[in-house]
Amino acid sequence: MKIIAFCGAGIGTSAILKVNAERALARLGIDAQIEATDIAGLAVAAEDAQVILASPELVKFIGKTYADVVVIENYFDLDELTRKLEIALG
């Protein structure tokens, strides 16, 4: 299973999202690969991804995709991440 953590520059915010999504997946006992990427890399990275994690501001930059787009409001809220990942992957 592959999950994308998406941000504008591919550093910083997507890396925080990746770290905390990994913690949320550990809580859920789900094994998945999480890749941080920027807008330039998104199309290729998302080809075989099940889920794209993004902030509300960035959803409009995600093109056509078969992945579930999950909007995360607070990147530091492990409860929000866990709840939304559980729904998306459940």
Next chain:
Amino acid sequence: MRLDELPDDVIELRARAGDWRQAVRLAGDALVAGGVVTDAYTERMVQVVEEFGAYIVIAPGLALAHARPGPDVLHDGLAVVTLDEPVAFGHPHNDPVEVVLALAVTSTEGHVTVLAELANAFNDPTATRAVARATTPDAVRAVLTRTQSES
């Protein structure tokens, strides 16, 4: 780059910003003062928000300003600016911002450790307020290195 060794030069407390651009520029100025980046990087951090919106406001009250690695980044670094008056960035849920972190890295790899440390600190929902209320750089470093039991 270690959060417990963050120099005083890159920490500016109770600064005044009239809008989000000024807030991001203050954080950029702190990176410049710390010898981390040149002024060009500050403008690139502003451009990221102009291009992609206020997604850098990643939690209530907290912005993580950043741009891609480039020749204007001299070494990896982080700056912390707290705002005397919170400023709206235009985020649908997390405005207004009272703490601006600015991150600069020389490569897309290798900055994960410090971001995991930041996550350790800010996974505590009281951390942003605690940084905002800090009156000394030592108090900021203390919050940034406060690690949650869960990791």
